[in-house]
Amino acid sequence: MKIKHIVGSLLIAGVCVAMAGMASGDPGAGVPAHPGGTRGVPPHPAPAVGNLPSLDLVTLRSVSVSCASEDVAQQKFCDTNNSCTTTRDSCFPYKCDSAAKTCAMTCSVDAHCSKGAKCAAGKCELAPQVPTCSADRATSIHPTGATSRCLPFACDRGTGACSKVCGTTDDCAPGFVCDSTGSRSCNRVGG
Numbered sequence: 001m002k003i004k005h006i007v008g009s010l011l012i013a014g015v016c017v018a019m020a021g022m023a024s025g026d027p028g029a030g031v032p033a034h035p036g037g038t039r040g041v042p043p044h045p046a047p048a049v050g051n052l053p054s055l056d057l058v059t060l061r062s063v064s065v066s067c068a069s070e071d072v073a074q075q076k077f078c079d080t081n082n083s084c085t086t087t088r089d090s091c092f093p094y095k096c097d098s099a100a101k102t103c104a105m106t107c108s109v110d111a112h113c114s115k116g117a118k119c120a121a122g123k124c125e126l127a128p129q130v131p132t133c134s135a136d137r138a139t140s141i142h143p144t145g146a147t148s149r150c151l152p153f154a155c156d157r158g159t160g161a162c163s164k165v166c167g168t169t170d171d172c173a174p175g176f177v178c179d180s181t182g183s184r185s186c187n188r189v190g191g
């Protein structure tokens with residue numbers, strides 16, 4: 001009997017996987033029930049439950065789980081014939097929980113999230129991609145590394161973008177002054 005035809009549930013990596021109804025015509029039947037989600041719809045990419053290999057349950061010898069890397073969970077299924085199947089699943093935006101050896105499903109600090117994600121209200125979310133200013137404020141630097149020269153304006157430290165109008169000379173690059181009463185543009189000193 002193959003796993004896909006089992007009626008009941010399996011416990012894999014601490015997650016109960018409902019298998020009932022797999023042979024029925026119900027399109028959601030046999031789809032794993034994920035904590036915090038509806039049947040078959042996890043709250044984020046599920047921790048490696050949906051990629052179960054088709055092994056004979058009667059010959060299944062072992063299931064081992066581990067973190068293949070900081071943000072990848074790995075499962076190894078072996079049968080009594082020493083035939084093994086390994087699956088790997090990305091945990092993004094979470095990290096692989098080294099204690100549970102599966103993808104984390106909550107966070108309390110940014111360190112629980114993958115690179116590029118931040119912990120907000122117990123969930124890892126993508127961090128906003130905002131530009132920054134060079135030290136001299138002459139350039140806006142996008143997170144991808146692309147740069148934009150801001151002359152004759154200065155880079156706005158609050159937004160990381162080049163200013164488009166000025167209110168004071170501080171909004172202008174060195175060597176430029178603000179025409180704050182007229183065009184609100186930066187003009188070269190003495191020019």
